[in-house]
Amino acid sequence: MTKYQKQTRLLAAVDCIVFGFDGHTMRLLLIQRALEAERGKWSLMGGFVQPHESADEAAKRVLHALTGLQGVYLEQLHTFSDPARDPIERTLSIAYFSLIDISQYEKQLSEEYHAEWFDLSAAPRLIFDHNEMVAMAKEKLRYKAALHPLLFELLPKKFTLPQLQTLFEGVYETKFDKRNFSRKLLSTGLLVRQADKDMSASRKGAFYYKLNSKNYKAKFQDFLNLIPRTGAR
Amino acid sequence: MTKYQKQTRLLAAVDCIVFGFDGHTMRLLLIQRALEAERGKWSLMGGFVQPHESADEAAKRVLHALTGLQGVYLEQLHTFSDPARDPIERTLSIAYFSLIDISQYEKQLSEEYHAEWFDLSAAPRLIFDHNEMVAMAKEKLRYKAALHPLLFELLPKKFTLPQLQTLFEGVYETKFDKRNFSRKLLSTGLLVRQADKDMSASRKGAFYYKLNSKNYKAKFQDFLNLIPRTGAR
DNA sequence: TTTTTAATTGTCAACTGAACACTTAATATT
C-alpha cells in the first residue's frame, strides 16, 4: 500500500472535560494521572487515539474506561496542538466536553473509579494545557447554553424550576428574576409539568417538570435567547 | 528523553476552507490536488502538520504556500478523524475556515497560483471528506455571522449598504427588507459613513461605509442578532 | 426637461424583554 513518505507522524490524544451540577454549583470531574511525567497530578480524562477508531470513538472509550460513564452528551471542542504542550513527546489533543447529571453517577464514580468532582470555581492546577481546555469549555458552554436547551443534560429527568434556575445562575454567575425566568422557560414549550412535587427543598414544594423530548429535538437548533441581557436582582 | 511507548503515531494534516464574496454570490476557493491518489481532483488547500509547528501555524503556512494569502481571518473549525477518511494512510485533519475579500486577492491568485473560485452552490465533488468539511463550515458561518459582525471580513475596507445586504442575503439565501436591514446594521454603531459614494452600481450612487474598528473589537463578542427571524419581501 | 433607476428615509402596530411585589401552599410553631 502506498504511504505518504517523509512526513512525521504524531501522537494523537483525546481529553474529556466533564461538567456536572450538584444542585448548587457547577462541578468538574478530574482524575489523577496514571502515566509518568506528572503522575499523580490532577488531569482531565485522556488517552491516545487508537489506530482503528475515530476521535469521537476514542473519547467515548476513554471516558467510559476511566469513569464508567456511558451514553452521555459528548461534543468535540477544539484541537490543541502546541508542539510543546506535552513535555514528554509531541502530542495533539482533541478535546471533548461532556455534560452529565451528577446524581445519576456519583455512587458509581466514587466506588469503582477514583475520579473526583471539584467545584468548578476552585479546580486545582491541572497538567499540561488542561486548564486552558477547561476555560475554553466553560466559555463554549455559556455560549451554547444561551442559545440552545443544553443545560437539561445536567439535571435529572425530573427537575423543578428552582433547580433549573439555580443551574442557569451557576453557569452564568449571576442572578435571574424568577418571574421572568419561569415565563421564558415555560414559553419554549419544552417543559411538561408533572403532577408531583419535590418536597425536599421547601415546605410548599416545587412541581417537577420533564422535558418534552419531541419539542426538545425540534427546538434544539433554534436560537432561543434563554439568557437576559442584564442580570436581575 | 522519555517517550510514550507502544502508541501508534498518526499523520496530522490541516485543510483550509476559504470563503470569498464577489459582490453577487458566495464563493469557495479550491485547488487541484498535487499528491498522488486523486491527483488533479479538486480539493481544499491542505498539508501536513510539521514537527515544530502548531496546527494554527500549519494552516497559515499551507494557505500562504498554496494561495499567497496572508493575514486573513482563519479559525479552527473541527477535527475530522474517521480512520478511513484518507485511503492512502490514516490521517487526522484539522479543518480551518477563512474569510477573505476576493477583490483584494484575485489577481494574485490567478497569476501566481492555480487556485480557483467556485460558486459555493455549484462546487464540484471534492476528495476525501472535503465536501463534508465545506458543509460544516457553511453551517458555522451562518451560525456565527448571525451573532457576530463576521461577514465584514468578506468585503473591502470601504463598502456600501447594498453590498453588505447582498452579502447577507447570499449567506442566508433569502431576501431582507432594506429599510429594516439598514436600520439594524446602523444601530450597531459599527459603521462609519464616508463622504464619497460608489457610483459604479447605480446612477444615484451609494455611500461608502467603513468599520469603526474600536467598536468592532468591543462588540465582536456581543450577541448582535443581525438576522431577522422571518425573511422579508 | 423628463425619464429612469437604485439609494435613502419614516411610521405604525405587534411583540419582546426587563423591572417590579403580592398571593399561595405546606409545614413548623405556639
Add this chain to the structure above:
DNA sequence: AATATTAAGTGTTCAGTTGACAATTAAAAA
C-alpha cells in the same frame, strides 16, 4: 386550632425592538 414561617408561584406595566409597509431623493440617461 390558630398563627408564623418559608419558598413557590403568578401578572402587570413600560420601554425598546422588530417587522411590515411606500414615498422621496439623487444622479445619470433619454
